[in-house]
Amino acid sequence: MIPWSFESGSTQLKIAIFVTLALGFGLFFALMKTPPRLRPKIAATFTFLAGLLYVGIWLWPTAHGREAGDIPANFTEGVAFWLEDTQSQFQNLSNILTSFLLLMGVFSLVRLHATRVSKKQRDWPFSLVLLICVAIMTFIGYWDWLTVMNMKPEELEAMRDVTNQPFAVWMKDLLFDGLLQTMEAAMFSIIAFYILSAAYRAFRVRSVEATILLASAIIVMLGLLGMAENYWSIMIDNMGGLEDPNALVNNLRLEAITQFIRDNLQTPGLRAIDFGVGVGALAMALRLWLSLERGGSTS
Amino acid sequence: MQYFDTGKYQVLFVLVMVAFILINIFRAQNKDIFIRRIAGLNAIEDAVGRATEMGKPVLMVPGLGALNAISVQALNIFAHITRTAARFASPIRLCCGEAAVFAVAQEVIRDVYQSEGVPERMDGDSVRFVSDRQFAFAAGVSGIMLREQTAATFFMGEFFAESLIFAETANSIGAIQVASSTENTQTPFFIAACDYVLIGEEFYAASAYLTRKPVLVGSLVGQDWGKMLIASLVVLGIAMESSQRKGWIEQMENDPAAKTSMMRLFSPEPPDPATKPVRQKHPEEGEAQ
Amino acid sequence: MNPETYSLIKLTLGVIATFGLYSVLYRENKFYRFWEHVFLGLAGGWALVALWKETLKPSWYDKMAGSIPETGGEGTPGYFVWAILLPIGMMGYMVFNKKHAWMSRIPIGIILGIWSGQQLLNFWRTYSPQFRSSMPTIVPTRWEFMQPAATPENFTDLARHTYISEAIGNLVAVITVLAVLSYFIFSIELKSKFMQGVTKSGRYLLMIGFGAIFGSTVMMRFTLLIDRMYFIWVEWMSQRLLGN
C-alpha cells in the first residue's frame, strides 16, 4: 500500500478527496478570520516552507548509490530518501498553482470587455468580437477534445482523411491551426520589419557605443550572407590561404573573425552579465524566501 | 552525490555568498551607503511628468516570464513609478502576460494607490491581463500603446522575441522608453530602440537605488562582495591554471586521467561505488522494479 | 467537407488575418483592431482549453484520481492529498476582495518560495561551468604564434596546448569578464581614473557582444518573414488560388 493514496475509482478515494477538500476549505475560511497582525507571518511561513524543501536538498547529504526499493540504512539516509522522493512530487506544484490562477486572468479579461460592451464604451463592438471568440474557442476546444478522447483507434486512423473529420475536429483545426497559430506566426514575423527600422535608426556613427554596436553587427551579418562569405573565402584562398593552411591570412576569414568576436568578446561579456544577474537573483531569492521585504514590496 | 571530495567547496562557496548578503543586510540598517548613478532610473520622474503634461497614460509591462524574482522585481520598480504617477494623477496601464504576476500586480498597485490616499484613481483598466500567449500578448499591448498613445513606457522583466515589437511600436508614437531585460539575447534590441536601458544587474539594483531601503541597499552591497568574490576566484583560477598547465600536459603522457587543481574543483570525482552503504530492500517492491 | 474547399477556406482566412496584423505597420486601424481582438479572444479561449487539457488534467487531476486502464493491467492509485491544491489555488482569487486580498499571498508565496529554494539549490550547478570557462590559461605552452592546421594525427595534441595567439585571445576574454564585472559594482565609488576607464571599457566591450547578437538574430527573423511571404504568395495564391 502506497501511503497517501487509494485505488483509483474506489469509494475510499472519493471520501478521502472529499475530506481533504473539506479540510482545505476549512483552512480557507479559518484564514479569513485570522487577525491582521498574524497575516504577514502566515504568508511568510508558507513561503519559507515551500523553499525549505529545496534548501534541504541542497544542504542535506545526498544518499549515495540509491537503488529502487532500498530501505534507508540510517536516519540521515531516511531524510535524504524522503527529500528525493518529495522533490519529484513537488516539481509540478508551481505549474498547477499557476494554472489555477490563469483562470483568474482570463476571467478578468472577459470582465473588462464585458463591461465595455454593457456600457457601450469606445470600441465596444471589438470587445464583443473578443468575447465571441473566447466563447467559440472554448466551446469548440472542449468539444474537439471530448470527441477525440472518445474515439476508437480505427476512427482516429480514418480521421487523417479530412473528409472523415467530425465538425468539432475540423472547426478546431480551422480556429487553432488556421487562425490562432497563423496569427502567431504573422506577429512573430513582424519583428523582421522592426529589425530593419531599428537598425536603420540606431546603427549610426553617432557615439562610440553606437559605432561599436554597428561595426560588430555588420561583421556578423556579412558572415550570415552565404554568398558574401563564399566570395570572401575565395579572396583569402587566392591570397595564399589555400596553399598554406597555416598562413596568417586565414585569420581574416569571416568565419574566423566572427568566431574571435564570439569566443573572446561576446561570450565572456555576456557571461559576466550573467554572473551579476545570478548574484542578483540569489540575493532576491534569499529576500523572498525569508520574507525580508514585505510580500508585495509596498510599505 | 557530490558531497564527498571537492563537492563540499561548492556548497561552501554558495554559503559564503549567502552570508555576504545577509551580513550586509543587517549591517546596512543604520548606515548611509553610496550607490552609483544609474542613468535610466533618473529618467523615471521626467517621463511620468511628461505623460502628465500631455494627459496621456504611463504604460508598464513586466514581461512574459513566470512569477519569480524577476517579475517581482519589475513590480517593485513599477510600484515606485505608480506612486509618482499617482501623485501627478496620470493614469497607468500595467499589462501582464502571466496570471500569477497579474495577481501580485493587482495587489501591489492597489496598495500604492491606497497608501497615497487616492484609491479611486485605480480603475479596471489600470492593471490588465492581456494574454498568456506570447504573440497575442504582443499584439494586444501594441494595440493599447497605439490607441491610447502612451507617453511613457516601461518594459522591465523577462522579455523574449516580442521585445522589439514593443520597443519599435513605442518609438513610433514618440513615447519615452525605459527598458531592461535580464535575457541577454533581447538587450541589444532594447539598446537599439529605447531611450534608456538597464543592463543585466542594474535591473536588480534599481529598487535599492529608487527606494534606498536598508534591506535592499544592504543586499546590494552583499551582491557587490559576491561579485568581487567571483572576480577573485577567476583571477586565482587563471593563475593556477596557467602555472599548472605545462606540467599537466607532461603528466598526461603517463596518466591520461591527470587533472589540474581547477579541473578537480569543477568536476569532482563521482563517489567510489565501493563505498556504497549496504541497504536492505523493501520486500515486494524490490522485485517489481 | 471537401478537403480542397476546406484548405482554401483555412488558408484564405489565415492570409486575411496575416494582412490584418501587418496593417499595423502602416498605422493602427479598424482592420488591425478587429484581428487583434480576434487574436486575443482565440488565445483567451484556448488558454481555458489548454489549462485543463494540457496542465490540470495530466499533472493534477489524473494524479489525484488515479487511473484504471481500459485494457486491464495495473492502474495508478489516486493520491488524494493533491486535492488540497484546489483551496490553496482559490485563495489567489481573494485578490479581488479588498478585505481578504492578503490571502492571495499564500499561493503566490508558495510559488515564490519554490522558485527561491531552487535558485539556492541550482546556483552552483548553473554558474560553475561558466566560472570554469572564465579561467583559461593565459601563458602559452607552445611558443609558436599560430596554431597549425588540424590533421587527424595532431588533433589531441593541438587541443591540449596553448599557442601564443590563443593565449592572447584568452587574455582578451579574461579582461572582458573582469571589466564587465567591474561595470556592475554599484556600492563602491570608483575615484581613480584607471578604474573609471576600466568600467567604461566594460560597457564598450558589452556593446560588441550586443552588436553580434543583433547581427546573428537577423537571419532567423528574416527567415520567419520569408516563410510568411512564401505562405501568402506561393502556398495560398499560386498553389491554391491559381492552382499551379
Next chain:
Amino acid sequence: MATPQKVPGSLNIPREALFAALFVVCSILVFVSIELPNRVSNNSADLYKVLKEIDKTKPVILQSDWTKSTRGESGAQFDALVRILIRERVKIALMSGADPQAPEVAREAIRRIAVETEKVTGQPYKQWEDWVFIGFFPGIEASLQSFSSNLRNALSANKDSDTAGVKRSVMESPVFAGVNRIEDMGAYIIVTASKTSRIAIERLSGKVTMLGLVTGVMGPETYNYYQSGQLSGLAIGLKGAYDMESMMAYGLNTPDGQGVIKVSNAKVTDPIEGYTGEEFINLANGQKYIVPLHGAIILLITAILLGNIETIRQRRRRNG
C-alpha cells in the same frame, strides 16, 4: 540614444518606406529560384558526416521542439534531416518537450517525407515499424534525467498505435528492438527553436552521440556545445538547412560527372556521397528561402549605410 533626429531637409527614410521595401523584396524573391554559391560551415559538415555514417541498426531519438511559428528555419532543417534518415533507413523514435503542438507538426512532416521517399525507392517507411512516437514530455528536465538512468523503464508506460491501430507500449515497437539504455541508441538528435537543446545536452551528453539543429537565434549559444564536443554536429538556422541540402544534392568533397567538387569543406576532408543518382528531392525550402534572405540582409545593410551617409552629411552641415 535612439530618439529619431528630426532635422528639416534631411534625407531620412520614413519607416513606412523601409517596411514597404522589405515586403516587396521578400515577396518577389520567394519566386526566384537560383542556386547561390555556398560554402558549407564546419558544423554543418560534421552533422552531415555523422548522419551519413550512423550505425543503421540502431534507432535514433529525434526530439522535435518547433511549431508553425518557426517553420521557416526549423521546418527546412527538419525536412532535410528526416530525408537523410529515411533514405538511410534509420529508425526514428520521435518525441517532443517544448510545445504541445510540436508532435503533430513533426508527425505530419515524417509521414509526408515517407510517402515522398517511397515514390523513389519503393520502400515504405511505416509508423510503428520504422518510426514511433514516444511522447510529449512537458517536464523535460525530469524526463531526460530518467532517460539517462534507464531508458526502458522511462518509456515503457508510453503508448503509440501499432499497425493494427492498437495502443501498445512503445518499447514493444520494432524500433526499440534490442534497446535498453540510452547508450544503445544511434544518436540523440534535437531540432529546436528554444533552449531545450541545453537541457538535453546537460543531461545526456557523453552517453550518446548528440546532434543539434537550432534556429539562428539559438546558434551562438549552442555553438559552444559544438566546440566543446558535446554536440557532434550542428546546423544553425537557414544557412544550416541550405548547407545540408547542398551536401545532399552534390555530396561533400565528392567530384561530379565532370570531376568538379562542388561542395567542399576544410575541416571534414573525407569524401561523403550525396543523393545524386535517383530522383530525390534534395534542394527544398532551404534553397528557396536563402535567396530572399540574401535580398533582405542586403537591404538591411544598404539601409544602415544610407543612414550613416545621412548622419555624416548632417554633421558636416552643422560643422561647416
